[in-house]
Amino acid sequence: MVDTDTTSPRTRYRTQVRTEIKEHAWEQIATAGASALSLNAIAKQMGMSGPALYRYFASRDELITELIRDAYRSLADTFRAASEPGPDHAALAHALRGWALDDPQRYFLIYGTPVPGYHAPDDITAIASEIMTTLLDACAALPADGPATPFDAHLEGHRQWAAGHPAPPAILHRALTFWTRLHGVLSLELAGHFTGMGFDAALLFTAEVDDLGQPPARGRDGSAGISV
Structure with a gap:
């Protein structure tokens, strides 16, 4: 079941992680351009597994x-x-x-x-x-x-x-x-x-x-x- 309460700890945590993922994405874009964007590289930077990160963004x-x-x-x-x-x-x-x-x-x-x-x-x-x-x-x-x-x-x-x-x-x-x-x-x-x-x-x-x-x-x- 999807948690639709924007004030719940789970939702706040998900928003925080998505924001951090986007920050790392901008860093990658600044270095190598959007075409080189890699979710696996972002996951490694954040100390996450690839499959774990894909729960926040399903694809590049x-x-x-x-x-x-x-x-x-x-x-x-x-x-x-x-x-x-x-x-x-x-x-x-x-x-x-x-x-x-x-x-x-x-x-x-x-x-x-x-x-x-x-x-x-x-x-x-x-x-x-x-x-x-x-x-x-x-x-x-x-x-x-x-x-x-x-x-x-x-x-x-x-x-x-x-x-x-x-x-x-x-x-x-x-x-x-x-x-x-x-x-x-x-x-x-x-x-x-x-x-x-x-x-x-x-x-x-x-x-x-x-x-x-x-x-x-x-x-x-x-x-x-x-x-x-």
Whole structure:
């Protein structure tokens, strides 16, 4: 019989052990990456047998799922807190950077190279959609865009990722631009690619955020131009 009383000693002990397992998992990920995660190695570190540890996480994928779920929930909570005063793309951007710098391995687990053979369950997709919905709300509050682009027209029929958000294609386009540009800067910064280049990565990030807050320039053919 499963003990559903969250205050019982058995439940508290189980929660404590699961938390310790996840802490060791993060240490492994920091050292060798998520693809090298080993439950048997964690069991050895904790002085447990492999079968004993499998009572807490039935497989490596179940443990990875829990880590990814925790990471997405943490970011969703961060976005929710940043949005409490109202939709603000700059507040979200800087909250994202702060969250990423606070724990780069957590960031790379969900936005880095996918773990080979791993497929996330639907509930994780739902949390990721919540994050994107918050971003779409913030982008919808920005100044109106100019003429539609070919990509805007494409998004009209390819908006499943927006999880039913009613934003028009131009806002979908802006949200994707926000997401790809800022993750590009963050990924390069966290991977150390700016080291030795001599500039302030925080100022580069802020410049990108400021630029994303402006209506994009449009070319004669309706394509997005380059803001200068």
